[in-house]
Amino acid sequence: MIKCNNLIKRYGKEEVVSNLSFEVKEGEVFGLLGANGAGKTTTIKMILGLTNITKGDIYIKDNVTVGYSPETPYFHPFLSGYEVMKFFAKLQKLPSKSIKEEIETLLEKVGLGEDQHKKVKGYSKGMKQRLAVAQALLGDPELLILDEPAAGLDALGRIEMLGLIDSLKKEGKTILLNSHILNDVERVADRVIILSKGKMIEEVDVHKLSKNGEEKLEERFIKSIGGM
Numbered sequence: 197m198i199k200c201n202n203l204i205k206r207y208g209k210e211e212v213v214s215n216l217s218f219e220v221k222e223g224e225v226f227g228l229l230g231a232n233g234a235g236k237t238t239t240i241k242m243i244l245g246l247t248n249i250t251k252g253d254i255y256i257k258d259n260v261t262v263g264y265s266p267e268t269p270y271f272h273p274f275l276s277g278y279e280v281m282k283f284f285a286k287l288q289k290l291p292s293k294s295i296k297e298e299i300e301t302l303l304e305k306v307g308l309g310e311d312q313h314k315k316v317k318g319y320s321k322g323m324k325q326r327l328a329v330a331q332a333l334l335g336d337p338e339l340l341i342l343d344e345p346a347a348g349l350d351a352l353g354r355i356e357m358l359g360l361i362d363s364l365k366k367e368g369k370t371i372l373l374n375s376h377i378l379n380d381v382e383r384v385a386d387r388v389i390i391l392s393k394g395k396m397i398e399e400v401d402v403h404k405l406s407k408n409g410e411e412k413l414e415e416r417f418i419k420s421i422g423g424m
């Protein structure tokens with residue numbers, strides 16, 4: 197679905213992504229892991245074309261539809277969740293006949309059904325995050341790029357978000373996920389790469405990890421970035 201070859205990103209003289217190569221296969225949940233500033237969001241932005249690539253290539257499957265949920269979503273505070281969705285649906289030129297039903301279904305799916313007519317200025321951080329994910333699901337995209345989708349969610353919200361990611365995977369979606377929360381990633385991802393200072397340290401097959409039961413992703417992560 198996505199293939200990145202020797203990606204390099206420099207801001208001025210600072211190289212924040214160095215020779216990064218990885219592949220996201222169709223239908224898998226692929227995680228980008230790393231400490232603050234490791235280059236995860238920058239990598240996602242290069243894939244989405246939101247920031248220029250300094251060097252390297254990115255291939256994305258032809259004509260694929262993409263949904264993106266940013267790390268720090270911003271929505272107009274005076275619109276309701278429903279109106280925000282309607283705005284994005286119109287930007288995407290989704291057929292107006294089915295918009296209302298699709299929006300209501302998606303808001304229900306992310307747990308905002310009851311709050312959909314409240315203004316965004318009254319939403320908590322977690323509610324905005326849920327709205328960002330609902331917005332990413334508009335138009336039923338094949339590829340979802342989710343930057344910290346569980347950030348700001350409470351314990352129950354995180355469990356629900358993981359359940360949602362799991363069900364989206366079962367629907368056949370390909371999901372590229374950024375997260376700090378290793379336990380969450382371990383629960384939903386098939387493969388992850390661990391980044392440190394813009395470099396790939398390790399690629400981990402999460403299924404193999406849980407099978408042997410000896411090592412958790414957290415331990416592998418700490419070892420990889422040289423924390424212990």
Ligand SMILES: Nc1ncnc2c1ncn2[C@@H]1O[C@H](COP(=O)(O)OP(=O)(O)OP(=O)(O)O)[C@@H](O)[C@H]1O
Pocket residue numbers: 207212230231232233234235236237238239267
């Ligand atoms: N627009 C920018 N101009 C200059 N430097 C930037 C810019 N955006 C990001 N950086 C730098 O690039 C590096 C990687 O940032 P990035 O946001 O990709 O990290 P991250 O792994 O997503 O971190 P976090 O988990 O904190 O979101 C950081 O050192 C950051 O300061």
